[in-house]
Amino acid sequence: MTIIDKTADVPAPRGSNDESGPLLEVRDLHVEFHTRDGVAKAVNGVNYSVSAGETLAVLGESGSGKSVTAQAIMGILDMPPGHIPKGEILFRGQDMLKMSNEERRQIRGQKIAMIFQDALSSLNPVLSVGYQLGEMFRVHQGLSKKEAKAKSIALMDRVRIPAAKERVNDYPHQFSGGMRQRIMIAMALALEPDLIIADEPTTALDVTVQAQVMDLLAELQRDFNMGLILITHDLGVVADVADKIAVMYAGRIVETAPVHEIYKRPAHPYTKGLLESIPRLDQKGQELYAIKGLPPNLLHVPSGCAFNPRCTMAQDICRTEIPALRPVTEQDGTELVGRGSACHFWKETIHG
Amino acid sequence: MPETLKEATPDTPGAVAAPVATAAVGKPRSLWSDAWHDLRRSPLFVVSAILIIFLLVMAIAPGLFTGADPRYADLAHHYLQKPKWGNFFQEDWFGYDIQGRSIYARVVYGARASITVAVVVTVLVTILGTVVGMLAGYFGGWIDTILSRVTDIFFGVPFILGAMVVLTSFEERKIWVVILALAFLGWTSIARVARGSVLTIKQADYVMAAKALGASTTRILLRHILPNAIAPVIVVATIALGGYISAEATLSFLGIGLAEPTVSWGVDISSGQEQLRNAAFVLIIPSVMVSITVLAFIMLGDAVRNALDPKLR
Amino acid sequence: MAELDKKSVDATPNVAEVATVNAVTGTEAVAALDAPVSQGEPILQVRNLVKHFPLTQGILFKKQVGAVKAVDGISFDLYQGETLGIVGESGCGKSTVAKLLMTLERATAGEVFYKGQDITKLSGRALKAVRRNIQMVFQDPYTSLNPRMTVGDIIGETFEIHPEVAPKGDRRRKVQDLLDVVGLNPEYINRYPHQFSGGQRQRIGIARGLALNPEIIICDEPVSALDVSVQAQVINLMEKLQDEFNLSYLFIAHDLSIVRHISDRVGVMYLGKMAEIGTDTQIYDHPTHPYTQALLSAVPVPDPDAREGRERIILSGDVPSPANPPSGCRFRTRCWKAQDKCATEVPLLAIPERFKASDTPAAHESACHFAEEKDVVHAA
The missing domain is CATH 3.40.50.300 (P-loop containing nucleotide triphosphate hydrolases)
Structure with missing residues (x-):
C-alpha cells in the first residue's frame, strides 16, 4: 500500500502556519x-x-x-x-x-x-x-x-x-x-x-x-x-x-479532558450525571441516577448556564452568567493538562 | 435490522431538523395547521384561492355578475357584435355570438356547469379512489391483486377516448351523464396514490399499537390510516379538478359532452370554432376562462402539496 | 387512581390461586423447565414458538421459494411481577417474539399460554379479552403515536376499544390520572x-400501555431511541410502575447494561434460537455459551480502567442470514470453539451435563455442546 506514504506530496501550507500546529x-x-x-x-x-x-x-x-x-x-x-x-x-x-x-x-x-x-x-x-x-x-x-x-x-x-x-x-x-x-x-x-x-x-x-x-x-x-x-x-x-473528549451541551462545550480522567473525575455536573445514569454491566445496581428534566429547546436556551434547570448544584449565578470554559486544576493549584470545565462550581464538582 | 437502525435517532441524520422538531412550546399544532400557516404565506395559494373563490361565487350566483339572460338571442341587433372592452361587467363587454347572445352572460352562467362537473367528479373520484386504494393497500394479498389489476385496466383506457365511448352510448347528454362518465374513468390515479400512501402508513408503529389494543379494522382504517394517508390524495384530487374542467370542455367541443341548451364553456367553445376566422373572440373568451380555471386549481394543488410535503420543510 | 388500584385487587386472588396450584404440583412444575428465582406458576408460557416468513416469487401465482426463519423454536416462561430480559443482535428474532406474543403476527407453530390458555389460537372476542392483559411499549416514540391525534385521544382510545374498563364520563379524568402516573402534566391532554x-413521548406510550391495567407489558427496545440522560428517567419510571402495579415485563433490548439493570432473568437469542437463559447473575457473571461471552465482552464500558483488565473476544464475520441459517449450532460459523459435532448436531437448550450435579451459578440452561464458564465482564 502506497497510501501510507503521503506526507511528501502534501503541498506546503501557505502563510505563516507550520506543520506542528x-x-x-x-x-x-x-x-x-x-x-x-x-x-x-x-x-x-x-x-x-x-x-x-x-x-x-x-x-x-x-x-x-x-x-x-x-x-x-x-x-x-x-x-x-x-x-x-x-x-x-x-x-x-x-x-x-x-x-x-x-x-x-x-x-x-x-x-x-x-x-x-x-x-x-x-x-x-x-x-x-x-x-x-x-x-x-x-x-x-x-x-x-x-x-x-x-x-x-x-x-x-x-x-x-x-x-x-x-x-x-x-x-x-x-x-x-x-x-x-x-x-x-x-x-x-x-x-x-x-x-x-x-x-x-x-x-x-x-x-x-x-x-x-x-x-x-x-x-x-x-x-x-x-x-x-x-x-x-x-x-x-x-x-x-x-485521546481527548469534548462534552457538548446545548451548542457549547461544557467539559474537555483526556479520556482516562473524565471517567474518574468529571468536572462538570452534566458529565457527572451522564456517567452516573448509565447502568453497569459488571454489577447489578439499585435505582439509576437520572438527570432530571428535558434536553434544552434550542429555540429557548435557558439563560446563564444552559444546564442550570437540570443541575443539582445550580445557584443564582448559574441562571444569570454563562460560565466560560476554564482550566481545571488540582486542589493545590497544580494544572491538569488538557482539562477544562464550563461550570461555576467545577471545584465543588471535581473535588467535593 | 430495524432494532439497531432506529437506535440511531438520537442525533445524526436529523441534526438539521432536530432543533425544529424539539420545539415543545407554543400552541397546539397539527399537520393541517402547519400547512395552513405555510399556505397563507404562499403567493401561489393566495392568487389561486382568490381566483377560485371568485369562480365559485360566479357558479353559485351568476345573477350577481350580470342581469342578462345567457339564452336570450337577438340576432337582429347583435349578430357577432365585437366586444366592447371598456364596458366592464356590461352585457356587451365580451361581445355577442352568432346567435346574438351575450358572451359575457354565457361565460358567467357557463361557470356553473363546468365547475359543477369538475367538483362533483372530483368528489366522486376521491371517494371511490380512496376506498379502493385503501382496501387494496391495507388488506394486500388477493384483495390487492384483484383491485390493483382492475385499477390497471381502467388506467390503461385513454381518458378522452374512454369517455367518448361511454358518452356515445347515451341518448341524452345531461350533466349527470357527463359526470358519471368522467368519474367512471377518473378514479384510478387517486386509487393508486391512496394505495401507495396506505402501504406506508400501515407499517407505522401507531397502527400496530392500535392493533395491539384490539382495535377493529374499521377503527384502524378510519382513525389511524385515513387521516394520515389522505394528504397526498387531496393534492392529486385538487390538481385533477383542473383536468376535469378541461375534460368537460374537450368532450363538449367534440360534441359528445354537454350540449345545447345547457350553458357551458365547452359548449361555447364548440360553437365558437365555426367563426374562428371572422370572429375569433367567440372561441377565445370561453377558452381563456377554461385556462384560468384549470390554472387556478393546478396552482392550488401545487401550493397544497408544498405545504403538506414534509420533505420540503 | 381508582381504576388502577382495582387491578391489584383483581390480581390478588389470582396470586393465591397460583400459589396453591404450585403447592400441589410443586416439584413437577420446577422439573419441567428451569427453576427461576420467581415463585409460583408462570403467567406466560412460551413453548416451541416458531415464525417463518415465507419467501415467495411471482406476482399472480405465488410460489414459496424458502422462508426467513425469524423465530425457530423458542421456549421460556414469564412469572408474575418479574422482568425477563431478551437480548440479541439485529435479526435474532427478538422483535418478532414480541409481535408473536402480542398476536400481531400469527405463529407458524408452537404455543403461548397465558394463564393456561393458548393465545395463538384465539381470535375475536376472546383475543380482545386477552389483549387487555398483555400490552406493549414500542421502540420508537416518534412513530408509535398517531400524529393526528391528541394525547387525550391516543390514551383515551384504549377506553373506546374496551369500553368496559371505564365509563364514558370518567375517561377524561382517567387519562389525566394516567398522565400524572407517568410523570406528565395532566394539562397536556390536548397537545x-x-x-x-x-x-415525554415514551411516557405517553407507557401511559397507553398502562391504561387497561394489564398484567404483562412487552417492551420492545423502549429506551433505545432516547437520549442517555433521558433513558435513566424512563427506566426508573418503568421500575416504579412495575412495583406499583405488580407488572410482568418482557424487556427486549440490545443494550446489555440496561437489560442487566432492569431484568430478573435474561435470555440471549441468536438467529431465532435461545442460546442461553438464566438469572442476571448467571448470565452476566457466569456465562457458559460462547455467544453470550462474545456479546458481553464486546460491550464498550465507559470506564477505561475496567476496560483494560477485561478479555475481549472479537468475533469474525457477521450474523448469517436467517433465511439460510447454518446447520447444527447456528453460532458455529463465528465460534472459536466449533468442532465437527457443532455442524451436525443442534445443541439443546438445557443445563450442561458437567454443571448438572454442582450447585454453581454456571448450572443454567445453555445451548452449547462445549459449554464452559468464562467471566468476561469483570477485570481479571
Whole structure:
C-alpha cells in the first residue's frame, strides 16, 4: 500500500502556519437555524482542535450541536436554513469559512473526509462499490479505469473485506451492515485525507460488529497518522479509542479532558450525571441516577448556564452568567493538562 | 435490522431538523395547521384561492355578475357584435355570438356547469379512489391483486377516448351523464396514490399499537390510516379538478359532452370554432376562462402539496 | 387512581390461586423447565414458538421459494411481577417474539399460554379479552403515536376499544390520572405528540400501555431511541410502575447494561434460537455459551480502567442470514470453539451435563455442546 506514504506530496501550507500546529482548529463557532418558530441556536461558541494522529471524541446528546459542528467543518450544512454568524474553522491555519467554494471542494474528500452513520443511504444503490471507490481515484487522481479498480481492491483489502477481488463488483445492498460501514471507511480513506470526521460510525451496528469496526478505525488512524474527530453519544465507545473528549451541551462545550480522567473525575455536573445514569454491566445496581428534566429547546436556551434547570448544584449565578470554559486544576493549584470545565462550581464538582 | 437502525435517532441524520422538531412550546399544532400557516404565506395559494373563490361565487350566483339572460338571442341587433372592452361587467363587454347572445352572460352562467362537473367528479373520484386504494393497500394479498389489476385496466383506457365511448352510448347528454362518465374513468390515479400512501402508513408503529389494543379494522382504517394517508390524495384530487374542467370542455367541443341548451364553456367553445376566422373572440373568451380555471386549481394543488410535503420543510 | 388500584385487587386472588396450584404440583412444575428465582406458576408460557416468513416469487401465482426463519423454536416462561430480559443482535428474532406474543403476527407453530390458555389460537372476542392483559411499549416514540391525534385521544382510545374498563364520563379524568402516573402534566391532554420530546413521548406510550391495567407489558427496545440522560428517567419510571402495579415485563433490548439493570432473568437469542437463559447473575457473571461471552465482552464500558483488565473476544464475520441459517449450532460459523459435532448436531437448550450435579451459578440452561464458564465482564 502506497497510501501510507503521503506526507511528501502534501503541498506546503501557505502563510505563516507550520506543520506542528493543530490540523484543524474550530474557534468560537456559532451556527443558527432560522425556522418558522424562531432562531434555533444549534452551536454557540465552540472551540476545539485536533492534531495529526490525535483522536478527539465529541460527546453529546441530540440537539447538543455535535453533528452540526461537524457539518459546518465539512461545509455540508444546509444554508439556508443554517447560518454561521460568527467563528472560524482553521484547517492548517487557514479559515475555511473564508475560502471559495472551489477551494473548499478541494479540501473536502481530499484533506478532510467524513464517515456517516447510515452507510446504506450514503452509498449509491445503483452503482457497484468498486465503481464508487474507483470514482475517487478517477476523478481526483485521473487514474484509468483499470488502475482505479486495482486500487479499489487494495483499499477493500485494507479495510479487511473478505474476498475483495470477487466482491468489488457487488452492489451496496449485497453487503451486511458492518461490511458497508467498512466500505464507507474505505471511501473516506481513498484519497488519504489528513483528517477524518466520523459521525456516529457504529451506532447503527450490532455490538459484536461495532467492536470490529471501531478497532479497524483506530488501527487505520494510527497507521496513517490521521486526525480523527469521533462524534458519538455513547460514553462506552469513546472510552475505547479517544485521546481527548469534548462534552457538548446545548451548542457549547461544557467539559474537555483526556479520556482516562473524565471517567474518574468529571468536572462538570452534566458529565457527572451522564456517567452516573448509565447502568453497569459488571454489577447489578439499585435505582439509576437520572438527570432530571428535558434536553434544552434550542429555540429557548435557558439563560446563564444552559444546564442550570437540570443541575443539582445550580445557584443564582448559574441562571444569570454563562460560565466560560476554564482550566481545571488540582486542589493545590497544580494544572491538569488538557482539562477544562464550563461550570461555576467545577471545584465543588471535581473535588467535593 | 430495524432494532439497531432506529437506535440511531438520537442525533445524526436529523441534526438539521432536530432543533425544529424539539420545539415543545407554543400552541397546539397539527399537520393541517402547519400547512395552513405555510399556505397563507404562499403567493401561489393566495392568487389561486382568490381566483377560485371568485369562480365559485360566479357558479353559485351568476345573477350577481350580470342581469342578462345567457339564452336570450337577438340576432337582429347583435349578430357577432365585437366586444366592447371598456364596458366592464356590461352585457356587451365580451361581445355577442352568432346567435346574438351575450358572451359575457354565457361565460358567467357557463361557470356553473363546468365547475359543477369538475367538483362533483372530483368528489366522486376521491371517494371511490380512496376506498379502493385503501382496501387494496391495507388488506394486500388477493384483495390487492384483484383491485390493483382492475385499477390497471381502467388506467390503461385513454381518458378522452374512454369517455367518448361511454358518452356515445347515451341518448341524452345531461350533466349527470357527463359526470358519471368522467368519474367512471377518473378514479384510478387517486386509487393508486391512496394505495401507495396506505402501504406506508400501515407499517407505522401507531397502527400496530392500535392493533395491539384490539382495535377493529374499521377503527384502524378510519382513525389511524385515513387521516394520515389522505394528504397526498387531496393534492392529486385538487390538481385533477383542473383536468376535469378541461375534460368537460374537450368532450363538449367534440360534441359528445354537454350540449345545447345547457350553458357551458365547452359548449361555447364548440360553437365558437365555426367563426374562428371572422370572429375569433367567440372561441377565445370561453377558452381563456377554461385556462384560468384549470390554472387556478393546478396552482392550488401545487401550493397544497408544498405545504403538506414534509420533505420540503 | 381508582381504576388502577382495582387491578391489584383483581390480581390478588389470582396470586393465591397460583400459589396453591404450585403447592400441589410443586416439584413437577420446577422439573419441567428451569427453576427461576420467581415463585409460583408462570403467567406466560412460551413453548416451541416458531415464525417463518415465507419467501415467495411471482406476482399472480405465488410460489414459496424458502422462508426467513425469524423465530425457530423458542421456549421460556414469564412469572408474575418479574422482568425477563431478551437480548440479541439485529435479526435474532427478538422483535418478532414480541409481535408473536402480542398476536400481531400469527405463529407458524408452537404455543403461548397465558394463564393456561393458548393465545395463538384465539381470535375475536376472546383475543380482545386477552389483549387487555398483555400490552406493549414500542421502540420508537416518534412513530408509535398517531400524529393526528391528541394525547387525550391516543390514551383515551384504549377506553373506546374496551369500553368496559371505564365509563364514558370518567375517561377524561382517567387519562389525566394516567398522565400524572407517568410523570406528565395532566394539562397536556390536548397537545399533539410532536409537541413533546422523545422521553415525554415514551411516557405517553407507557401511559397507553398502562391504561387497561394489564398484567404483562412487552417492551420492545423502549429506551433505545432516547437520549442517555433521558433513558435513566424512563427506566426508573418503568421500575416504579412495575412495583406499583405488580407488572410482568418482557424487556427486549440490545443494550446489555440496561437489560442487566432492569431484568430478573435474561435470555440471549441468536438467529431465532435461545442460546442461553438464566438469572442476571448467571448470565452476566457466569456465562457458559460462547455467544453470550462474545456479546458481553464486546460491550464498550465507559470506564477505561475496567476496560483494560477485561478479555475481549472479537468475533469474525457477521450474523448469517436467517433465511439460510447454518446447520447444527447456528453460532458455529463465528465460534472459536466449533468442532465437527457443532455442524451436525443442534445443541439443546438445557443445563450442561458437567454443571448438572454442582450447585454453581454456571448450572443454567445453555445451548452449547462445549459449554464452559468464562467471566468476561469483570477485570481479571
